[in-house]
Amino acid sequence: MPGPVPSTTRCKLINVVIELCLLFFLVALVYSAAGFGGGSSYLAILALWGIDFQLMKSTALLCNVAVVAGGVYHFYKSGHLPMKKALLLSFVSVPLAFIGSYLPLKQETFFLLLGVALTLAAVFMCYRMFFERNNQEPETLREGNGTLYGFIGGAIGLLSGMTGIGGGIYLAPVLRLGKYDTAKNVAGLSSFFILVNSIAGLMGQAAKKAIVFDPAFAGPLLIAVIIGGQIGARLSARVLKPKWVAGATAVLILYAGVRMLVK
Secondary structure, eight states, rough: OOOOHHHHHHHHHHHHHHHHHHHHHHHHHHHHHOOOHHHHHHHHHHHHHHTTTHHHHHHHHHHHHHHHHHHHHHHHHOOOOEEEEEHHHHHHHHHHHHHHSOOOOOOHHHHHHHHHHHHHHHHHHHHHHHHHHHHOSSSOOOOOOOHHHHHHHHHHHHHHHHOOSSHHHHHHHHHHHTTTHHHHHHHHHHHHHHHHHHHHHHHHHHHHTOOOHHHHHHHHHHHHHHHHHHHHHHHHHHHHHHHHHHHHHHHHHHHHHHHHOOO
């Protein structure tokens, strides 16, 4: 029979969980105010800490759900979640997120896709910072082709299911660039999009019996993101100044993504 875990190993595990809890709390705090779950950052952090890839994916999706569930409620309550548009954006993405999560992926393929996804996420984050800094709220909104946005959401949903990223980081710049809705409503739409796609991703993992959940590891992280997400959802962007933190986060995500691609 295996002996007890050495005290030095236990101390290292505890230190790792404490470090991750602090980072996850900060990510949830900043991202929730903008309507995001922080899945890309959770995955980047877990990858840099060398966490098992199956555990990474399940943990990131669970944290997404924990963060954006409260955000969806607050956006809906404040009138910044147009449900017709939210359902249209999610109609194709939800089944594709389920399919993407159900697809069997080898570890090498997963990290290749994740590397590409994180690198793109960093680029989208940088664009979002530049766009919001130099452009005010659009004077007129363009409804555009709702079906087109639905299919764009579907493509993002497929990537979301395969990698564990909620997809809001990709959807929001597309909606802002297309003047699909106001900044607050786009944040609400992104929050709803992340929630339903993350749930679909978890269902896909459950269907193929691939959910890896370690309560001792994921439990503290979930508590950290719930607290951070609830605080962030109640604070305005002016209080948090998320652009500057998002810049540092983009660097982290870009580093993790490029590192995976190089390896």
